[in-house]
Amino acid sequence: MDTTLQDPLVGRLLDGRYRVDARVAVGGMATVYRAVDTRLDRVLALKVMHPDLATDAAFVERFMREAKSVARLAHPNVVGVFDQGADGAYVYLAMEYVAGCTLRDVLRERGALPPRAAFDVLEPVLAALGAAHRAGFVHRDMKPENVLIGDDGRVKVADFGLVRAVGSATDTTGAVLGTVSYLAPEQIEHGTADTRADVYACGVVLYEMLTGAKPHSGDTPAQVLYRHLNTDVPAPSAVVPGLPAELDELVACATARDPEARPYDAVALLALAREARAALSEEQLDAVPPQARAQVRSGAEDRTSVIPRVLPLPVEHTSRLPAPPDPGPAPGRGPVTVHRRTAFLVVAAVLLSLGLGTGVWYINSGQFTRVPAVLGQTEAQATQRLADAGLDVGTTERAYSDVYERGTVMAVDPAPGERIRGNGTVTLTLSRGPRIVKVPNLKGTPLEEAKKALAAEGLAPGVITYAFSRSVAQGAVIGSDPEPGTERSPDSAVALQVSRGAPIEVPDLTGESVPDATATLQEAGLKVVVAAERIHSPEDAGTVAAQSLAEGSRAAKGDTITLTVSKGPRMVAVPDVVGMKTDEARGELEAAGFRVKVEKTFPFLGDTVTGQSVEGGTNAPEGSAVTITIKGL
Structure with a gap:
């Protein structure tokens, strides 16, 4: 689903460097975009703080400080942080872009996972957390949404240390309901979180991978929080009969309600996980839980189609191709015939396995390639790079751009990093350079027509002022700033000065009768209003005592002058x-x-x-x- 509509950042060059291509996800603190570093020509993820949070100087300072700390945490299972900065109201992090999906996507489509697949995810997650714990970091928000599984099979943990200042456990939204499912009891009761809080969350994630469901459910966050505080996480075998006791013990150890009863940090839990894995047989590791769902693929593209390399579909490793019963030696044929038949079956089975494996690989990955990053390159360079990737340029379009130089690639369809069938075609959009328009000559043009003329040229009306003019009709444009013929970029504002017409000198009407004063003003092209309230003045009762524009003032045709009638002297x-x-x-x-x-x-x-x-x-x-x-x- 396209999530980029109506997003003001999509298509923008942030901080003069990062071209925002598409919105990937939206969270309570920030929005994540896929972007291209135009200096290094690489695809990355931009995490942009919501502008309303960016107004809090203390929050931004913590955001930046923790980002720098996480950037020093170099680990193959941690999403790397490359850069941080701000562009106006947008405070951002430039991070490693992991093409693939999240563990949540896998659980949503697969349901429960075999123990081997669960361990394949859990162990790199614990390795990443262990490195963070030993470096003094606590994640505080471990959940399947923060576990990324790349197309190349790598497992990475995202959002290290960046959730410390956000979160609301009392919100009733579904997103928060999902988050509270992984909160340790001490986080709920006391608001404290150390390394053992991450251990508890990992235990809940392991339970969910083994059973396909969260251990505690409820219609509201409050119900889920209450169960975390008062109920132990059940044994996975209670939901998936036949799961080994070692898995029940591992989950129970990690999710103990008393933090003192849990492993001290992720390093300790990783050691226990490896012991539990070593204690299981191949059959136990590959046992398919009843809650597992068959993987569904859709023709050309399946966003989780790469997962079989990470979480293989369960295979019964002890299965054998059935051999025909041995009828004994046939007349005239010795044991060699039986051996040849057996050898033939073995070779056929191997070839069949290889064929099926190759077919599955081709369906899932082999027929696809990724669009290389070519933004900012010349047409020739982009065409050559696409050709090297096995792709052809289909059509070439051109558009104006204030960011990319004339003749360079400003957009690609499909976008860089997206998958496309091998030998597919890519549409390139080349930059015409910045579009320059000239300010039209609008003198004498009525204001509304002048506004339309500016819009037709790609310009916008700016500040409108009014002045008297004896040569330009009232309501028409006297001049503009910038002057006609000046070159400007599209959407630039043009200030307009509009004529009030020739000025009318206002006469002195005090002491005149109201009918005479009214006739004088109307003959000059002015409108007259007589105030309802009369005032005492030296003028005779019934005559004009005051006027809204004094004698000698200048008025425009159609202006209104208010006359106040005298009640006579007091x-x-x-x-x-x-x-x-x-x-x-x-x-x-x-x-x-x-x-x-x-x-x-x-x-x-x-x-x-x-x-x-x-x-x-x-x-x-x-x-x-x-x-x-x-x-x-």
Whole structure:
């Protein structure tokens, strides 16, 4: 199933180096992608932290620190870490890409496994964990999903040390339900985990491989957790009758609820596993459990078709081809005839076995080859490399790319690393280089049409500003930034300046009647709104007291101006200021809402108010003028 749809990272060059080809898996902490290192031309896995987690600086620091520690853990059964870094909101690890499947895939399709196949998986897992334990690491999340089985038969453990800061045992999702099935009791009860927690998880994985089911089940995570705390893991032989006691003992030892009763670390458990394996006969190792399901293959491609090299289909090693009963020497023929017949049967059986083995190998692997990594190479180089792998170039397409140089391979179908039938054909997409477009001349074009014109060229409208223009019609484009003819890459933003038309000078309308003021504005091309609420003003009642745009302001055609109507002046009591100093009297009158005029008589040497035009204590219109008189000496 294609899981790459709608993923913003697919097709992107991360950190200027890693070309993301496809999404492989999604987890609670990160998403894993198949990618190509364009510098070294190799396929790898990119584990990209979810952006919402990347905002936590402490989390990112731990992620990076533990990644560096795991990178120093060089072991053939540990998924290697090559690089780590960040590109904007994307924090990533570059890791070894293991083409194949997970142990979960095998269990889902096979059910229970023969003991030999279970040991073939368990031992390299314990070897990897043992190396980690001796180096001071604890995995904390061992489960079949983290056991990778490569097409070449190698078993590797993934996600070392990177699950420490994540996980939620109280979530009710199926993913968490699967995770809690492998938690040790002390992890559940106390939240602690050391090397023995990994040992417990391996014991549960071994039980699942032998029986095809988890030891504790439940409808909710809480039920599973309760059983881990209060119930011992049952013996595998209770589900698969006839399993040797050595396997029951190994599972019981690894899954003891008391951590002190378990092997100290994976190295100790590996030693016990090898002892148990050595104690079993060939028949016991290859016994097919009733829970095993026949492997299903589908025509051209089966994602687990490589597993027979790792987990062979059970074969009864003690079976013999039936020989015909010996009737005794025939007349005239001696014992040599019987020996020849027996020899013929043996040779036929060997040839038949070889033929069947070759046929099975061809069906599963022999007829397939992997598409080599050719991204970034020239067409000639890519064609030669594909030919060396036994593949032909079918069709060649071309597309624009901001990442790959003109003439180099920017995409392959099937993608690098995918399997294809031998002598199959591969489609190459060659880069035309970055697509460059020119900014069109949009002057005089209406705004909506200008937006469509930009989209047609592969550009996007940017910031839109408005300005008056006497030469460009209102609503049309005056100019752009960048200017017309400028070369830009696709999806670049182009800022537009749009005309408001010729400016209209707003006249002074205060004191005019509302009908006259309305007619004046409408004749100028403006719209008029009369405010519902009236205000007191010096203007006569019913005339314009205020306007939303002041006299001399510039408006565009169609703009709206609000007129406020006067209720007439408000009558205010006039303060008595006779006998006050000039400044004091002015302050009193202005505070009451009056304008003040001062009259002085010669010789202008006095500073005391001797009279006022409106007698103190009487009412006068607010805003009207009051004259105060200052007589000379």
